[in-house]
Amino acid sequence: MASKTKTTLADSVKQLEKIENQFETLQILNEEGEVVNEAAMPDLSDEQLQELMKRMVYTRILDQRSISLNRQGRLGFYAPTAGQEASQLASQFALEKEDFILPGYRDVPQIIWHGLPLYQAFLFSRGHFHGNQIPEGVNVISPQIIIGAQYIQAAGVALGMKKRGAKSVAITYTGDGGSSQGDFYEGINFAGAYKAPAIFIVQNNRFAISTPVEKQTSAKTIAQKAVAAGIPGIQVDGMDALAVYAAVREARERAVNGEGPTLIETLTYRYGPHTMAGDDPTRYRTADLDNEWEKKDPLVRFRKFLETKGLWNEDMENEVIERAKEEIKDAIKKADEQPKQKVTDLISFMYEEMPNHLEEQYEIYKEKESK
């Protein structure tokens, strides 16, 4: 009897090892910008490759400007994005306009490139509701603050698309920390059970604020969590725009063909602090680790790749930088011109029809705010 139990245990350990070892990291461009996996190369035109580079350069500038605007007190809540450009922008680049994005709070770049005007992204940062009044035809929702809540909502959006017979997907983002939440499991499990066209991205940037991914889970990869939900999972080099693009594009294709959701783990790194509200990464990260990851920089390797192909040069880079600075300036000006948010606005957005008790309170605040 005892020996039988022992055999069973040994098998289950072996089974886990086998599953974990199957999860390899998809890479197409190495750190030198060389193609190391020709077979996985996505079908992108020269113009598309250039556009993707432009977006990454633009977004790096947007991050730098946002940080300095925050320090000047001209922006509010801000979660830095540098380091995650390939993970964020190449995944969005693989979408179509009709696809719906449910972002976490660091995922503002994706919704900007999906159509949210820049000045509204700034208003979101400043804590003004107009930042979240997504224009008609832009298929996104405002960034989620509760880690993981967007995962289960994405399953719902995707199921809705399936019921309507739409050829589109819902895509959502969280981080390595988010993959510990109950809603993460419920989201991938519900979408799997309904074969809903959803793409679940975990941007594993190694730290949930300060907690390293090793303390987050005993799982060797986050991609393998897909196995328990019975859906495909893949780990990709999140500093490699082409690998991210290829993985998302493939997941999208499967989803719109009725083959259900995919979990994609992108291995990435945020160079900056968790947010601009006083986080100090030197308390939990070493300079060595920072350096190691900066060598993998998504812009550096994609730039090298494009330069080798004769598709990128300094003038093009400078042009994007200048355009970004100009547009950011204009967007801040437009954000400044927005009327201040009032308590009466808040009250009127609570219900479609204002109940009597709120109507009384509305009158009180209307009086207060008119002074």
Add this chain to the structure above:
Amino acid sequence: MAQMTMIQAITDALRTELRNDPNVLVFGEDVGVNGGVFRATEGLQKEFSEDRVFDTPLAESGIGGLAIGLALQGYRPVPEIQFFGFVYEVMDAISGQMARMRYRSGGRYSSPVTIRSPFGGGVHTPEMHADSLEGLMAQQPGLKVVIPSTPYDAKGLLISAIRDNDPVIFLEHMKLYRSFRQEVPEEEYTIPLGKAEVKREGKDLTIVTYGAMVHESLKAAEELEKEGHSVEVIDLRTVMPFDIETIVASIEKTGRAIVVQEAQKQAGMASQIVAEINDRAILNLEAPVLRVAAPDTVFPFSQAETVWLPNYKDVIETAKKVLTF
């Protein structure tokens, strides 16, 4: 007109709205083939297909989040939480997400979700099934909370809740599901949310109540009548927003009031109702407004339930204190 129990009236309301609006979806744990653990969704999957009436995996937070996502795609979800004691698992989806959707998005998105759920004591459930948690819900701005006390009201209120463009928590008292039948029209009708009903007119005392306690209060009123006290009973039907106008109008007539609820004294709606009465009708009062409620413990194991739950005798006792003040 048909004689219906409350559970039949609820099924009838769901059927009516599934027929009226192709965007209405009914889902939850065991609501499909099984027709729900109380048979509230009996026959609906067969009639409307699995596309519109479907089972979910066993996860309340998932059910709540799924409803939000479906609403973002233009659907009108009517999820069931199998027992309301399980609501803690779905608190973020309700209070953190649905209730804030309209404000958060500046009116761009909304959550026209109606969460149906059984609750209420007296039927000897295991733990975490029977708790009266309407107060918890009512304290969250952005939600509406409805508790019917009769089959007729259940149908009309549920149709209104489903048609409402904001999230509604629709709480169904388990003891009332099959305790009596009532004539319920087969055609559709609505009862406006936020409007109370005067169940019994009187001139000496106002009893404000809701849910199963409506019936205890009516019984108490009958007993008090025999002793010469004329008692008015108001059934709130919607506890958030509640109909303070009807309450004040009654107190202007009676000058005395008590509030009766099944929830613990520290929970439920009674404290908020008393505070609103003080704000609006203090000069009409001849006596303090007292509360009848359960003691401030967690909901008891079933053997202690009978004494723990407020009943008509407790109502009479408190009513007399106010009547003789």
